[in-house]
Amino acid sequence: PSNFLKLLYDEHSNQIKIVATGSSAFYIDSKFRDSLAGREKLFQLYTCSFDEYLLLSGKSDLLKEKEILAGKRYYKSPLIDYLRIEWEEYMIYGGYPAIVTEPQKHEKINRLKEIRDSFVKRDILESGVKNESAFYYLFRILAGQTGGLVNVNELSSTLRIKNDTVVNYLNVLQKCFHIALIKPFYRNIRNELIKMPKIFLLDTGLRNCLMNNFLPLSERTDKGELWENTFFRMLADKYGTDPIQFWRTASSNEVDFVLSDIGKYKAFEVKYDKSQIRVNKYKLFKEAYPEIPIDFIWLNPYDHDFFRRI
Structure with missing residues (x-):
């Protein structure tokens, strides 16, 4: 070709x-x-962003309403409840075009399972993976620990495969655009390379399919992780994955995302609920990097300001 x-x-x-x-x-x-x-x-094209989801699913009126919200600080939208419903559906079922255009939820789930199975089979075939079951279980484990650190030694022990094999499988999943591994933020580039990365999936619908969990947000125990993964995708849609990092100390002090944007840095702490945010927890980061502002983001699709920010 x-x-x-x-x-x-x-x-x-x-x-x-x-x-x-x-x-x-x-x-x-x-x-x-x-x-x-x-x-x-x-x-590099990802599955649909939320704006693309609204457009592709025939909800252009809601996309226009979201744009009005972004431009008018005190505007109260009469369509906020409809935006909230679509936002939750986007988080649960993701942005694959075939899923976005499917109106029935049970068919969305069936199509996601088809995507999961066909992609895994294709990836195994084209990449020369020998241990199919270990590859698939690794994918499922990663889906269940989105936003968590990737410990190759631990995964090797759990799956009973060599460390090099785990590293190879992680590389396969990255090259097939299923996952992203983001590096820790250090001024010293050497430390970025030797420390453990964090894992995110590039589509939340595929993540939920691998976990076999399509419960609504109100019933989920992993809504914090799901929201963090969704926010990661929002950053990736705008900046790509390379500028996105995270900050973490040996004593587990952490800032979820540190973003490099044309030489300027921004930090984001992402929580499901505003009550989970404790500003004092980030004192060490502010002392180490006083020039980097932290933006605290929480999921509240009932709030007009939430849709102004996304």
């Missing part, structure tokens, strides 16, 4: 524009052996 695309570009670049898509980096690596350097622009 790479030679064909080269020929098209070299002979007809003034007449056509080529858009080549794929969902597996392993396929691209194997089929595009020759470099397209100088002829390509690469874009």
Whole structure:
């Protein structure tokens, strides 16, 4: 395919524009052996953002209402309850286009299971994974610890596979755009490389499918983790995954996200409930990095200001 695309570009670049898509980096690596350097622009596309979800699901009126909220500080929307319902559905079922356009919840679940099974089988086949059951169980374990540290030694012991195999499987899941591993924030780049990363899935619907948990937010015991993963996706939609890090000390003092945006840093602490935020807990971070402001984000889809911020 790479030679064909080269020929098209070299002979007809003034007449056509080529858009080549794929969902597996392993396929691209194997089929595009020759470099397209100088002829390509690469874009990483995630599943739908919340704005895209509203548009694709035929709720453009709610998208316009959300935009009005963002521009008017004291505006009280008559559609806030409808926005809240759609926001919860987005968190539960995620942003795969086939899921967004499916109106029935039971069919959303069935389609997510199909996506889960077909993706895992394809990833195993194309990446040459030998231990299929260990790969799948690793994926499920990671879904259950979103926002947590990835301890390779612990995963190796649990799955009874070598550390190198765990690292390889993590790499496969990253290259197939299922997970993101974010590094700890240090001024010393060496420390970033040797410390444990945090894990997030790139679609919350797939996460919930792997956990077999499609309960509404009011009934979930993992709503804090689900909200943190959703907020991570919001940051990734805007900035990509590379600028997103986290801060943590040996004594477990932590700030959920530290974002580098064109040389400027911002920090975010994400909680499900405002009552969980204790400003004094972040004293060490503020002392170490007084120039980095912390924004406290809590999930309250009943609040107009919440939709102004997302």
